[in-house]
Amino acid sequence: VSAVVIHSQPAVPADRIDDVVEFWRRENPELDVTLKCLGMRLRTVAHLFEREIRQELAAIDVEIWEFEMLLSLRRAPDLQRTAGELLREANVTSGAITNRLSRLEDHGWVRRDVDPSDRRQVLVTLTEAGRIRADELMTTKNHAEEKFYAGVPRATLTRLGDDLRTLLLAARANTSADG
Amino acid sequence: VSAVVIHSQPAVPADRIDDVVEFWRRENPELDVTLKCLGMRLRTVAHLFEREIRQELAAIDVEIWEFEMLLSLRRAPDLQRTAGELLREANVTSGAITNRLSRLEDHGWVRRDVDPSDRRQVLVTLTEAGRIRADELMTTKNHAEEKFYAGVPRATLTRLGDDLRTLLLAARANTSADG
DNA sequence: GAAGATTGAGTGTTCAATCTTT
């Protein structure tokens, strides 16, 4: 009795990504189809998600980086972090942070002070106006996310979250990344 | 008899994302924790993945956009696409495509010709040097991907791929996106 | 000397305006 190899296609129609990967499998039958599809889907979903959030936020005139900076401060003890902490949370270079902080300061959403205990550091504090704005943005983003996931079975979403966490832990080890 | 609500934490240790979401749940108990975690993990994994691929490609002096353009042409019938087709595959504006094509042309990896059947269009063709380079890049990327996923159970990866496809189909409908 | 933040040059994107062809 010989087993038939099924290419792990579930009860979901094939999409563009399946077609692309099928092309490469024909060129190289050794290719790991599961891995190729997974990578492409990860990037595509994340891209779609980001674009959707960006559009919803754009309606109230906000960039994603702005959202992330304000929300990071909103979570901080005393609504306050050093520029270095913000830098590491945002995964951008120090030049970008300086740039962003200047713009947030212009809007009056954050304040910059020299850290008295270590005068090399800059303490960034969320102002009252910044806190109010942060909470607005959070609400908008929550609505956008619910809309994005609409129609996907609850069980799928939960399983996705769990599996992604597993992957995330492994990937962090494999890449020795701090993100 | 009262049911105890379990916050769907599987046999995986909590991470930074769980902490962030827990903060917001305390602020707003109505918050859908599963959805918030999922969104953050999607973005984080995709970000990590992209960074890893970028680093591996940088070792052979290639940018990700370059990789995607060459590989898109590599799959095309006759190794040829119009600038507009490339634009829609890459999800960037026409200005970016013009810019990219000029640089690829400088390296001698693609050729630009006016489409004789519609002289508004530009036909982009992968040269022989471009085809060789594309295949090199594909090999490098495959290695990088295998390294990224190392240690994650096969079943998890397969399930992730299937669930992501389900999500992708729904999200495309929810956002009316063409990506 | 090392760490944290700022500055400036270089890069690559978007957006709007333009040019050509249909």
Added chain:
DNA sequence: AAAGATTGAACACTCAATCTTC
């Protein structure tokens, strides 16, 4: 007019150099 590609201005990033403080 409308569609496809190009151009240039504005913007935001990275990277390397600099300045201040430890």
